């Protein structure tokens with residue numbers, strides 16, 4: 001069976017896409033930029049950061065572009081004053097949740113959260129900082145997990161489970177107390193499942209996961225070619 | 238063949254019941270204290286007074302007026318005794334057939350009972366929850382037998398659609414439409430889920446239904462399975478409801494042994510099995526997609542819809558998920574026909590609704606009223622008005638997803654639409670009466686603390702937003718807020734409503750927004766600066 005090709009309008013431009021594609025995919029293919037944080041090509045989409053929300057004609061609700069499939073005749077707006085206001089506020093909430101002192105962060109200049117804030121023109125945070133007292137886990141011989149910089153996008157959880165197959169990471173507790181944990185909440189260095197492949201470090205959009213002994217200038221992320229890895233593995237099976 | 242067996246059980250049990258001159262019903266719900274002791278004391282009294290052949294002591298489900306509990310009902314005289322203690326047992330048994338004990342007697346014409354319209358609660362407090370013969374004698378499983386013998390799935394789907402029944406779990410989605418979607422959905426097997434998670438603070442409708450008439454829930458589920466073509470059902474129930482769980486286990490076994498559940502039910506070609514799944518008590522696990530993940534053995538996190546469970550639910554298969562009370566509505570609806578339900582209630586909100594009436598009213602407990610009844614009737618008549626010396630301030634409906642209706646709007650009819658218009662919701666049926674001594678700021682702070690603690694933490698607006706809103710509300714409570722805080726509060730509420738992933742975050746601001754709409758003054762009074770008082774001046 002062939003996948004139907006659908007036509008839709010994005011920001012006034014007529015575009016087409018496969019029925020299996022999401023608004024985000026089709027928008028990016030056509031040169032529209034929609035900000036994302038939790039989404040990463042090659043990992044399952046969870047629709048959790050809520051940054052990629054777009055407007056659809058005929059619906060007052062907002063829809064996450066990363067997980068919403070396109071439909072015939074759909075009319076999408078990817079940026080409007082309303083959307084920008086919400087996106088800025090979501091970034092602000094992320095900055096207020098934990099400690100993001102960019103000036104002293106290992107990925108200063110290479111951080112997705114930071115660049116999104118810049119792109120959206122954020123120069124201060126209006127919400128009061130919650131500043132929870134969180135630990136830094138430096139028990140692994142090569143990597144460090146700094147909970148103060150984690151935005152709970154769960155990219156590390158998904159890459160480790162879906163691509164590396166180790167499922168070292170998961171989330172414990174809920175709500176504002178949510179925390180990324182290795183195995184059953186053991187120090188990363190004691191993890192019996194971690195293979196040390198480093199994929200989680202390189203998909204992490206912030207300075208929460210980083211390599212030891214690298215200077216700020218060196219510590220930029222090199223996300224592995226996940227779609228390629230996934231495709232080749234699928235062939236092997 | 239099967240019919241005969243059922244009929245034989247009914248005849249024998251009726252004969253047994255008819256032997257006794259008096260039936261003494263004792264509440265056996267979790268809501269009434271010491272009711273086990275009372276039952277044993279009554280049984281002892283029957284023995285010491287040598288009335289074993291004349292008096293039958295029976296444990297039954299909740300009779301509704303829990304605030305006057307423990308309740309004891311004497312049949313056939315229909316005498317209701319309140320606040321019964323084990324020490325009253327001898328006297329109660331001795332008075333049978335003579336004049337009633339005035340000190341314990343509830344007036345027979347109490348508006349609490351006469352103004353209600355019992356449909357799903359009609360057998361609650363009248364039968365032994367765990368007894369299949371009791372349920373059968375009361376007419377139970379007749380709707381199922383009728384369905385299997387004379388109706389085809391499309392007939393049931395049509396009846397449910399014609400009745401206008403809407404889901405009782407909160408959102409009020411048309412039940413018939415949901416069933417028809419699952420029936421049409423491609424994919425097999427199809428699953429069926431009964432959502433018995435009931436996490437709203439102060440709500441105990443579903444628990445009470447499960448404790449009082451568990452067979453009726455099974456019957457509704459079996460009929461639903463037949464209508465949509467499901468072969469496996471799950472009851473997702475929180476582990477904090479041990480009595481309901483124990484009774485469910487018992488009735489599932491009894492139904493299986495009597496071929497009302499399992500392979501070729503009642504000799505038909507319907508195969509349907511039910512399993513119980515215990516939830517650990519997370520509010521978010523009542524949200525359907527989180528609940529489904531939880532049954533699958535994963536962390537209970539909601540996911541964006543579509544696809545809806547009707548299309549892709551449990552293990553990716555079409556799944557029907559309904560609330561306990563929704564299933565409880567099915568047998569009476571099939572028995573009496575769709576018009577019967579359609580004729581009750583309002584145009585768009587049909588039938589009856591069970592509420593857990595609590596707060597500052599004289600009579601609290603479990604009630605069932607036709608939709609469209611005015612709130613005033615519920616509070617003043619059924620609830621008996623406010624407790625001595627207090628005045629009504631508001632009625633909170635819908636729990637942490639709902640809002641408050643101020644005293645001035647008490648003539649609002651209780652329907653999905655009218656409550657929505659006022660920024661509240663019917664929700665699952667929590668109804669809290671608030672008097673002048675309570676501060677609205679305190680109440681909404683409580684609900685926001687609940688949502689903050691119960692947020693699953695998956696999406697940013699809800700995870701961080703509920704914590705921020707709660708901190709702001711604490712500032713109001715401490716009279717340290719500013720006008721800027723009020724603005725930020727409203728902005729955060731708007732943000733959560735519009736950008737959260739699931740209903741928990743989307744509706745968490747409702748109590749705050751509703752309080753700001755009707756009781757703004759109380760928030761302004763919590764603002765510390767001179768500025769506030771200036772800005773309020775017209």
Ligand SMILES: Cc1cc2nc3c(=O)[nH]c(=O)nc-3n(C[C@H](O)[C@H](O)[C@H](O)COP(=O)(O)O)c2cc1C
Nearest residue numbers: 404405406432434435436523524525559560563740
């Ligand atoms: C946070 C949250 C909690 C919920 N909790 C319950 C619940 O405890 N019981 C319930 O029946 N529905 C609950 N719901 C609604 C369910 O998601 C779903 O709509 C309902 O079970 C469908 O059944 P109905 O159509 O019969 O109402 C909840 C929804 C949300 C968003």
Ligand code: SF4
Nearest residue numbers: 160194195197198200
């Ligand atoms: S280094 Fe590799 S195996 Fe270890 S936690 Fe990260 S992704 Fe998983």
Ligand code: SF4
Nearest residue numbers: 150151153154156204
């Ligand atoms: S550690 Fe990094 S990748 Fe993992 S959840 Fe936190 S921010 Fe996302």
Ligand code: SF4
Nearest residue numbers: 693695696699739742
């Ligand atoms: S709205 Fe709240 S409960 Fe729902 S997915 Fe988001 S964080 Fe979880």
Ligand code: FES
Nearest residue numbers: 047049050052066
């Ligand atoms: S990128 Fe779509 S919700 Fe995060």
Ligand code: FES
Nearest residue numbers: 264266268269299
């Ligand atoms: S629990 Fe006993 S009357 Fe409600």
